[in-house]
Amino acid sequence: MQLSLNGRAAIVTGGSKGLGLAMAKAFVEAGGHVALVARGADALASAEAELRDAAPTARITSIACDIRTVEGCEQAYAGAVRALGQVDILVNNAGTSQRGPFLEVSDALWQDDLDLKLFAAIRLSRLVLPGMKDRQWGRIINVLNIGAKAPKATSTPTSVSRAAGMALTKALANEFAPHNVLVNAMLVGIIESDQWVRRHAADKRNITWEEWKAEQGKPVPLGRIGKAEEFAAMALLLASDMGGYVTGTAINVDGGSSPVV
Template sequence: MHLSLDGKRALVTGGSRGLGLAMARAFAAAGARVALAAREEGPLAEAAASLPGSVAVSADLATAEGCERAFVAAEAGLGGVDILVNNAGTSRRAPFAGLTDAEWQADLDLKLFAAIRLTRLAWPGMAARRFGRVLNVLNTGAKAPPAGGAPTAVSRAAGLALTKVLAGEGAPLGINVNALLVGKIDSDQWVRRHAADPQGQSYEEWMRDAGRAIPMGRMGRAEEFAAMALALVSGAGDYVTGTAINVDGGLSPVP
């Protein structure tokens, strides 16, 4: 099956590297024009250079001003936004008792409020065109929050609830809203983790060991995650909304 996004316009947050960049590349290969939003200008410029015709905007999506800046630039550069991928955010995990109000707020601002604000900006145009795709990238902790998983698991669980609320409101308007839940997938985040704790192993060895606990016996690839994202935002996902799909090789205890 050929998955086409010809004529569609996509804004991908956290699009300068890792899963965000993999999704942007998959969308572009399927015919979409893409806009990338991220905070760091260097990686963002490199990512945009690898995607001819893309729009890049540096913005702090943890703020209302940054979200508006990113959306306005994407809409101006692309002529509209048909597909919104809320992917900004990293995994922040710590024992509950040690987390401060500021740390909780920072996590919620980037992972939950950025999705709320950007979707609110994109919603009127999608409704007017009677077509829209919103994809919220969460993690498997949204369904199965582990001990020590705050604040990430809590903000991601809220993102799961947001997905369902929006799906119900968007369905009559032609707007499909879904979530993809990340398990252990080879990305820039794992490169940083290895750098902090190499245990005397090469990255390949370290990743191979990390993948042994997964039922499939290996870590996932960013391209595999991007393929599922493409299916959901393309015509193949026309009758799919309000779902939260684990992309985790069978790791999560919750389907």
């Protein structure tokens, strides 16, 4: 059994590095076409070149814009349609982990987090859904965090915006299921990404990346942190026809770290 996207076209936000790039690579290697969306033009150019090497026949474009704004979302969608013809798959992956003591989180930080993680997903979904509905086929994948189900202390605003993303996932799944538009969430545990590379760099103990990964992976039932390629494989399943009976779910991709909920 081989997963294939059969020429489907995808937007991947936060697609220039980390999990976004891993998912985009899995898509083009499975016969899909991809529009990478991020703010940094240089990182996008590097990512686009990597994807072209991986899948020379795929249609690939990159769009530098800020999806925290209405205009940025419209630019991302218009650029994807212009280059790929239509959008069959939307992966709302852009986001950072903004967190801190609740009394120290300003309104500006709350708004920035909600604009990037929640309103960008709302606006982009609103743009892609009419076409998906007309074609009676579509996939939306919202990349969230396991904190959406089990938020910890000092986890705001990120856990709140992620939890709202779960509610958005379920509401859209129920509304658009009659049109064969499937909407799911993937909840990230400890998985190799730029975020964890930055955390290692900020560690003052001067331990190697491999030592740091081993330490972080100890509490995980599988005994290690995840690989970006493993996360991308789940995204590919949800984006493909083989995932055609899965909608309205929030799947933990966390090595067994989360409680059963």
